Amino acid sequence: MRTTRIAGIAATAMLVGLPLAAGPASAQANEGGELTAQLSQLNDSGASGTAWAKVDGNQVEIKLETQGLLADAPHAQHIHIGGQNVCPTNDQKGKGFEGALQTSDAADQYGAVKVSLTKEPGKTDDSAALDVANFPKGSESTYSRTITVDDEMAKQIADGDGVVVVHGVDHDGSGKYDGDTKSDLDPSLPSEATDPAACGELDVAQMNMPQGGVETGGSDTAGMEYPAAITLGAGALALGLGGVGFAATRRMKTNR
Ligand SMILES: [Cu+2]
Structure with missing residues (x-):
């Protein structure tokens, strides 16, 4: 059980890592002003x-x-x-x-x-x-x-x-x-x-963020998570990520 939970958290961190690395960086710079x-x-x-x-x-x-x-x-x-x-x-x-x-x-x-x-x-x-x-x-x-x-x-x-x-x-x-x-x-x-x-x-304003999402590229996860972050904002992003962790944990239990 403990192993499963830790694995779930690790999986969440991996999933989370991609969009977070790209998102706030482009938001903080506020390139569009x-x-x-x-x-x-x-x-x-x-x-x-x-x-x-x-x-x-x-x-x-x-x-x-x-x-x-x-x-x-x-x-x-x-x-x-x-x-x-x-x-x-x-x-x-x-x-x-x-x-x-x-x-x-x-x-x-x-x-x-x-x-x-x-x-x-x-x-x-x-x-x-x-x-x-x-x-x-x-x-x-x-x-x-x-x-x-x-x-x-x-x-x-x-x-x-x-x-x-x-x-x-x-x-x-x-x-x-x-x-x-x-x-x-x-x-x-x-x-x-x-x-x-x-x-x-x-x-x-979040309008220029999809470009940042494209630049991270390569991963289906980034492609899925990024539009959600843009549409729903940071609060919903946090909730969404909690859901991802939960889903990951559930999935691993099922796999066992
Ligand atoms: Cu005033």
């Missing part, structure tokens, strides 16, 4: 969105579509970098109105503002983080701009460390930014104007 993000609501804002970015040298081309935001109000939007480079969850509480999450409450998760996604002619560095006049306004928007960043930021974004955060939440349903709670970013503003409404992690 493309990233995508699905934005989901924070603070029960009802907002959502999608983002796509392409890093080419020091140029970051970014498109961002948002829905479900407070109508007729400006919405600050940024690429944050730092912390754990992740989004908080919708139910996460903070120091704001009735426990609302304020921007700084989740700084250890998504880091600081690094790129301000303003429209022309707004500046795009962190000094423009609250450049209200140049951010998209309204419940939904389609934003597109190519922004120049420094080497470090370009690398971090390309590596998947960027987090897109859209701000502005009408907690009390009054239809505008108001209330007694002051913004943690600028005490002259109500906190509603700057509280985070939606968040999405910019992950390396």
Whole structure:
């Protein structure tokens, strides 16, 4: 029994070794420079969105579509970098109105503002983080701009460390930014104007991975495992590999 199990694990390692050696290497390099993000609501804002970015040298081309935001109000939007480079969850509480999450409450998760996604002619560095006049306004928007960043930021974004955060939440349903709670970013503003409404992690797009799969070549196993990894993502890949190990163990038992 023990021999069988060890043999099963060894077989799993062999099967796993091929796709893993090729997959992450090509993903980390992010040769295509493309990233995508699905934005989901924070603070029960009802907002959502999608983002796509392409890093080419020091140029970051970014498109961002948002829905479900407070109508007729400006919405600050940024690429944050730092912390754990992740989004908080919708139910996460903070120091704001009735426990609302304020921007700084989740700084250890998504880091600081690094790129301000303003429209022309707004500046795009962190000094423009609250450049209200140049951010998209309204419940939904389609934003597109190519922004120049420094080497470090370009690398971090390309590596998947960027987090897109859209701000502005009408907690009390009054239809505008108001209330007694002051913004943690600028005490002259109500906190509603700057509280985070939606968040999405910019992950390396998987589109160019099939080429890497072909390059490993030669093995039916790599050919089978690789498309599964692309379609289902890393989490499912881990589950799939567990299944392979189980199947291998079963098969060896049967063979005895
Ligand atoms: Cu932000």
